[in-house]
Amino acid sequence: MSNEAAxxxxxxxxxxxxxxxHDIHHHKQSFITTxxxxxxxxxxxxxxxxxxMIWAIIGGxxxxxxxxxxxxxxxxFQFLEDILGSKWAKGGQIQPEFYYALVTMHGTILVxxxxxxGLSGTFANFLIPLQCGARDMASPFLNMLxxxxxxxxxxxxxxxxxxxxxxxxxxxxxxxxLSALGDASEGSKTGMDLWLVSMAMFVVSSLLGGxxxxxxxxxxxxxGMSMTRLPLTIWAILFTAILGVLSFPVLLSGFILxxxxxxxxxxxxxxxxxxxxxxxxxxxxxxxxxLYQHLFWFLGHPEVYIIxxxxxxxxxxxxxxxxxxxxxxxxxxxxxxxxxxxxxxxxWAHHMFVTGLNPFLGSVFVLLTLLIAVPSAIKVFxxxxxxxxxxxxxxxxxxFAIGFVSTFISGGLTGIFLGNSTLDIQLHDTLFVVAHFHxxxxxxxxxxxxxxxxxxxxxMYGRYMNNTLSYIHFWITFTGAYLIFWPMHYEGLAGxxxxxxxxxxxxxxxxxxxxxxxxSTVAMITFAVQILFVFNFFYSxxxxxxxxxxxPWGATTLEWTAPIRPGHGNWPGEIPEVHRWxxxxxxxxxxxxxxxxxxxxxxxxx
Amino acid sequence: MSTLFLLLILLFGFxxxxxxxxASEYVGVLKxxxxxxxxxxxxxxxxxxxxxxxxxxxxxxxxxxxxxxxLGESASVHGEQIDTMMYITIAIxxxxxxxxxxxxxxxxxxxxxxEKRKAMYFPHDNRLEVVWTVVPAIALTVLVGFGLxxxxxxxxxxxxxxxxxxxxxxxxGWIFRYPGSDKVFGKKYYQNISDxxxxxxxxxxxxxxxxxxxxxxxxxxxxNQPVKLIIxxxxxxxxxxxxxFRQKMDAVPGTPTTMWFIPKFTTAEMKKxxxxxxxxxxxxxxxxxxxxxxxxxxxxxxxxxxxxxxxLAKQKPNYAQVMAGDIAPAAAxxxxxxxxxxxxxxxxxxxxxxxxxx
Numbered sequence: 028m029s030n031e032a033a034x035x036x037x038x039x040x041x042x043x044x045x046x047x048x049h050d051i052h053h054h055k056q057s058f059i060t061t062x063x064x065x066x067x068x069x070x071x072x073x074x075x076x077x078x079x080m081i082w083a084i085i086g087g088x089x090x091x092x093x094x095x096x097x098x099x100x101x102x103x104f105q106f107l108e109d110i111l112g113s114k115w116a117k118g119g120q121i122q123p124e125f126y127y128a129l130v131t132m133h134g135t136i137l138v139x140x141x142x143x144x145g146l147s148g149t150f151a152n153f154l155i156p157l158q159c160g161a162r163d164m165a166s167p168f169l170n171m172l173x174x175x176x177x178x179x180x181x182x183x184x185x186x187x188x189x190x191x192x193x194x195x196x197x198x199x200x201x202x203x204x205l206s207a208l209g210d211a212s213e214g215s216k217t218g219m220d221l222w223l224v225s226m227a228m229f230v231v232s233s234l235l236g237g238x239x240x241x242x243x244x245x246x247x248x249x250x251g252m253s254m255t256r257l258p259l260t261i262w263a264i265l266f267t268a269i270l271g272v273l274s275f276p277v278l279l280s281g282f283i284l285x286x287x288x289x290x291x292x293x294x295x296x297x298x299x300x301x302x303x304x305x306x307x308x309x310x311x312x313x314x315x316x317x318l319y320q321h322l323f324w325f326l327g328h329p330e331v332y333i334i335x336x337x338x339x340x341x342x343x344x345x346x347x348x349x350x351x352x353x354x355x356x357x358x359x360x361x362x363x364x365x366x367x368x369x370x371x372x373x374x375w376a377h378h379m380f381v382t383g384l385n386p387f388l389g390s391v392f393v394l395l396t397l398l399i400a401v402p403s404a405i406k407v408f409x410x411x412x413x414x415x416x417x418x419x420x421x422x423x424x425x426x427f428a429i430g431f432v433s434t435f436i437s438g439g440l441t442g443i444f445l446g447n448s449t450l451d452i453q454l455h456d457t458l459f460v461v462a463h464f465h466x467x468x469x470x471x472x473x474x475x476x477x478x479x480x481x482x483x484x485x486x487m488y489g490r491y492m493n494n495t496l497s498y499i500h501f502w503i504t505f506t507g508a509y510l511i512f513w514p515m516h517y518e519g520l521a522g523x524x525x526x527x528x529x530x531x532x533x534x535x536x537x538x539x540x541x542x543x544x545x546x547s548t549v550a551m552i553t554f555a556v557q558i559l560f561v562f563n564f565f566y567s568x569x570x571x572x573x574x575x576x577x578x579p580w581g582a583t584t585l586e587w588t589a590p591i592r593p594g595h596g597n598w599p600g601e602i603p604e605v606h607r608w609x610x611x612x613x614x615x616x617x618x619x620x621x622x623x624x625x626x627x628x629x630x631x632x633x
Numbered sequence: 634m635s636t637l638f639l640l641l642i643l644l645f646g647f648x649x650x651x652x653x654x655x656a657s658e659y660v661g662v663l664k665x666x667x668x669x670x671x672x673x674x675x676x677x678x679x680x681x682x683x684x685x686x687x688x689x690x691x692x693x694x695x696x697x698x699x700x701x702x703x704l705g706e707s708a709s710v711h712g713e714q715i716d717t718m719m720y721i722t723i724a725i726x727x728x729x730x731x732x733x734x735x736x737x738x739x740x741x742x743x744x745x746x747x748e749k750r751k752a753m754y755f756p757h758d759n760r761l762e763v764v765w766t767v768v769p770a771i772a773l774t775v776l777v778g779f780g781l782x783x784x785x786x787x788x789x790x791x792x793x794x795x796x797x798x799x800x801x802x803x804x805x806g807w808i809f810r811y812p813g814s815d816k817v818f819g820k821k822y823y824q825n826i827s828d829x830x831x832x833x834x835x836x837x838x839x840x841x842x843x844x845x846x847x848x849x850x851x852x853x854x855x856x857n858q859p860v861k862l863i864i865x866x867x868x869x870x871x872x873x874x875x876x877x878f879r880q881k882m883d884a885v886p887g888t889p890t891t892m893w894f895i896p897k898f899t900t901a902e903m904k905k906x907x908x909x910x911x912x913x914x915x916x917x918x919x920x921x922x923x924x925x926x927x928x929x930x931x932x933x934x935x936x937x938x939x940x941x942x943x944x945l946a947k948q949k950p951n952y953a954q955v956m957a958g959d960i961a962p963a964a965a966x967x968x969x970x971x972x973x974x975x976x977x978x979x980x981x982x983x984x985x986x987x988x989x990x991x
Contacts (some may be wrong), residue, residue, distance in 0.1 A: 106636045123924040123925065123926075123927070124924050127921070127923075127924065127926075196924075197921060198921045202869075202870055202920070202921065203869075203870075204868065204869045204870065204886060205869040205870065205921065205922060205923060208868075208869070211804065211868060211869050211923055212923045212924065213924070297886075297887075298886060298887030298888075299823040299867075299886045299887040300823070300867070300868055300869075300886050300887075301803075301823050301826040301835070301867045301868060302804075302868055303803055303804050303828070303867070303868065304804065306827075306828065306829070308823055308824045308826055308835075312887075313887075314887065315887070315888065316870055316885050316886060316887065316888070317885060317888065350744070350752065351752040352752040352753065352754070352755065353754065353755070353756040354756075355755065355756065355757060355758075356756075356757045356758075356762050357756065357757065358757070359757070359762050381872065381881045381882050381883055382883045382885065382890070383864075383882065383883055383885060383888060383889075383890030383891075386784065386785060386788035386789075389784065389788070390781050390784060390785070393777060393780055393781060393784070394777055394781075397773045397776060397777050397780075398773070400769060400773050401766060401769050401770050401773065404765060404766075404769035405762065405765060405766055405769075407733060408761075408765040409762075410737075411733065411736050411737060411740060412755070412761070414737070414740040414741060414744060415740050415744065415755075416744060416752065416753040416755065417740075417744045417752045417753070418744065418746050418747065418750045418751065418752040419674075419678075419741060419744050419745050419746055420670070420674060420746050421673065421674050421677035421678060421681075421741075421745065421746075426677060429681070429737065429738075429741050432737055433734060433737055433738075436729075436730065436733050436734060436737070437730065437734075440726040440729060440730050441726075443722060443725075443726055443773070443776065444719075444722055444726070447718065447722065447776060447777075447780040448780065448781075448784045449714070449715055449718045449779075449780045449781075449783040449784045449787065450715065450718055450719055450722060450780070452715060452787065452879065452880060452881050453712075453715050453719070453879045453881070455881050455919065456872065456874070456881070456919040456920060457919070493654050493655065493658055494654075494657075494658065494661070494673065495653070495654035495657045495658065496650070496651070496654040498673070498676075498677065499650065499654070502680060502684075505684075506684070509688065509691075513691070513692070513695060514695055514699070517695065517699040517702065517703055520703040521699075521702055521703040521876075522874070522876030522917075524874060524917050524918070524919045524927075526921045526926060526927070527926070527927035528927050529927055530927075532928065532930070533915060533917065533930065534909070534911055534912060534913055534915060535876050535877070535915050535917070536876075536917070538702045539702070542699075555643065558647070559647065559650065559651075562647070562651065563654075566651075572658070572662075610756065612752065612754070613751065613752035613753065613754045614754045615754075616751070633756045
């Protein structure tokens with residue numbers, strides 16, 4: 028039995044349930060092996076989650092700082108200078124270098140460290156073994172390494188905030204030549220090197236994790252758990268992991284070429300450059316700055332699906348459970364995940380319509396990009412039909428799931444604007460883009476993550492979170508997200524370029540001062556409510572109401588057959604066997620039928 | 634002090650919220666789990682529908698509020714096509730948006746938990762699924778069709794009679810070059826660039842066709858006459874963003890790009906049309922290019938044919954300036970560098986640099 032072999036490689040493996048139990052009880056774990064260098068997937072999931080939450084607070088706080096600047100470009104906030112020093116916030120005003128460092132770090136942190144590491148890392152680790160019916164991941168040791176590389180990347184990224192020339196400040200995409208030339212920008216000095224090292228470690232972490240997820244899902248499913256009996260969460264995570272494994276190496280190669288250009292005197296990306304700052308022409312000729320963009324977006328686009336697919340999986344699961352109704356069109360849901368995953372690789376150049384890309388090539392990418400709207404539409408309609416004639420319980424998780432569908436629709440539709448190269452000419456690099464990807468990727472991703480956290484918190488910690496705080500959290504976050512990003516589309520339609528810290532000197536762009544103040548205020552309130560959530564989270568770990576029922580939500584999947592606080596190995600005794608798909612809700616007049624229950628004599632599979 | 638005060642208020646607010654939340658949890662336990670759940674469910678169900686109504690009103694209100702601040706009539710012929718495309722897209726996505734959001738929140742409200750209701754076992758329906766695969770596919774085909782039709786018109790070759798202007802971005806400003814009377818841009822090589830010697834573009838004086846090339850810091854173009862921009866960069870990637878013409882194209886070092894359009898109104902006409910005497914067509918840098926990105930502003934003057942010819946005639950070719958030993962326009966201040974030196978927040982080093990130049 029390969030599961031046991033994975034956890035206790037030295038012990039003689041046996042099918043004997045008694046031996047298994049004996050095994051688990053006998054291993055006294057020290058504090059270090061339980062909480063620090065743990066190889067238990069559940070603990071690693073919690074490590075990812077909490078690290079991700081810390082990053083989310085830091086990244087969110089950065090957005091509050093630059094929203095302060097955007098909302099009040101003329102104001103002097105003395106406390107900023109007190110905290111940040113006179114280099115970054117002279118006279119209480121955020122300096123341009125610092126502003127750009129903030130937006131760059133905000134993007135990098137939220138995209139990679141929160142919504143990739145925090146989201147996939149948490150739920151892939153937590154749910155794959157529990158929902159597939161495995162004792163642990165295929166390789167618990169690599170899994171542990173995956174977290175430690177993630178933490179290493181975090182430490183390096185964090186340290187870049189404290190170097191004298193500041194952290195990377197060329198945007199989260201770090202386009203060359205800006206990111207390649209220290210003389211072109213302060214942030215392209217040491218900060219950029221640290222950024223690259225940190226990202227390289229992040230790629231290693233995500234490859235170790237991804238390979239593990241794929242292997243576990245394919246090889247360690249329990250008896251009876253055929254692929255078509257997997258919950259949609261697992262399907263979504265599988266496709267996410269495949270996307271990551273195939274595209275992250277390309278990003279890494281792009282970064283390595285960039286490192287060569289920075290320090291090795293090569294000219295992969297550099298050509299024809301004269302720097303005003305130094306008054307010197309560089310020797311590099313023949314490189315292509317656009318090559319970097321191809322390499323970057325070959326990951327960069329799949330990356331947004333790496334963020335949104337797990338959220339889709341979590342939402343599908345939560346929605347079905349709380350509507351007390353099977354998810355509508357299971358196979359269509361899997362099929363659309365699959366086609367999104369394939370198309371994700373074929374649309375990267377839609378970020379580059381105005382780089383001078385051959386218009387014909389552009390048109391191919393328009394077609395492929397808008398094609399993604401079809402599987403996305405299928406998913407939305409399937410979620411709507413799942414709600415239809417259900418019996419909906421508004422648990423906090425369910426609220427977030429419904430919120431996810433709403434923001435996914437809104438953000439998805441604006442994607443149809445941007446994917447159309449004709450409109451992209453006008454909208455490219457304006458606040459419309461910012462509003463679009465924040466709603467569809469940022470807000471939807473984080474709402475999906477919240478749905479997951481609220482739903483599986485009882486399984487993680489054996490306690491409930493405070494409901495009232497959860498409701499407050501949802502309604503303010505959801506409303507706040509719309510209030511921030513909906514009006515921002517109008518600024519984008521008016522052509523306001525993104526990454527400007529002050530529009531007041533522009534004749535064409537100075538008409539939105541009031542709106543910017545409004546957005547900044549709402550952003551601060553929304554951020555404050557996230558602190559409330561964090562408080563609720565940690566408070567409930569220790570003081571929350573205890574879970575008394577093994578299956579508090581009345582769900583069918585395997586994780587709720589495990590003990591309330593499962594040990595390493597998840598199930599004492601044999602791993603349960605699976606007899607049916609995971610969405611038998613409201614079937615034959617029964618509220619729900621667990622996956623472990625054999626089909627009745629005259630019952631048909633779904 | 635006030636900051637501290639604000640933080641205290643915030644902390645206090647947290648504490649109160651938390652205490653209320655905790656109390657309501659106890660009350661819930663006293664009331665009984667089931668009753669508590671039903672009450673919460675009702676409240677949230679109501680909030681769902683309330684959010685829908687408030688949201689739709691909000692969308693309408695937003696439209697009313699900002700309609701006058703966006704778009705406006707396009708100032709170029711290509712822009713009109715982009716606007717048409719925009720309206721088609723807004724119409725189609727708008728309908729989908731309203732319908733799906735209404736369904737989402739309405740279903741959530743309508744099918745909220747009730748003891749009497751039994752959820753329906755409805756795992757799939759092939760007919761429905763085919764419908765909502767095919768319908769979006771058709772809608773998207775329409776959008777792709779229109780989109781590509783306009784896209785090829787906009788990105789197609791410029792008419793042969795188009796005026797040509799070369800636009801070069803640098804940190805942080807724009808340099809323009811006109812081919813002069815021979816209509817040919819002379820050769821250039823970036824290693825030859827020297828701001829000191831007033832050769833901002835690195836023109837090769839050995840090539841006689843550079844001799845009549847005009848290099849300026851302001852761009853003049855002719856109304857109702859196609860103009861083709863040949864775009865490049867001296868250092869990092871910039872982007873020529875022309876919001877009123879609805880045009881945008883990256884300026885990439887080492888790889889020239891092009892864009893063309895036909896301006897419809899002169900600057901003077903736009904001043905009148907918008908009722909803004911300060912109006913100028915601005916070039917905004919739309920690609921992150923460093924600390925001065927947000928100040929990288931250029932001006933385009935759209936004038937009628939006579940004024941254009943007159944203006945061109947008044948310009949002295951770069952070659953002639955160099956031969957006469959004129960001071961480089963770049964050294965004559967930071968006119969192209971930023972909007973206003975006083976409003977730009979500079980670091981001490983840069984301020985010193987500017988001071989030296991002046």
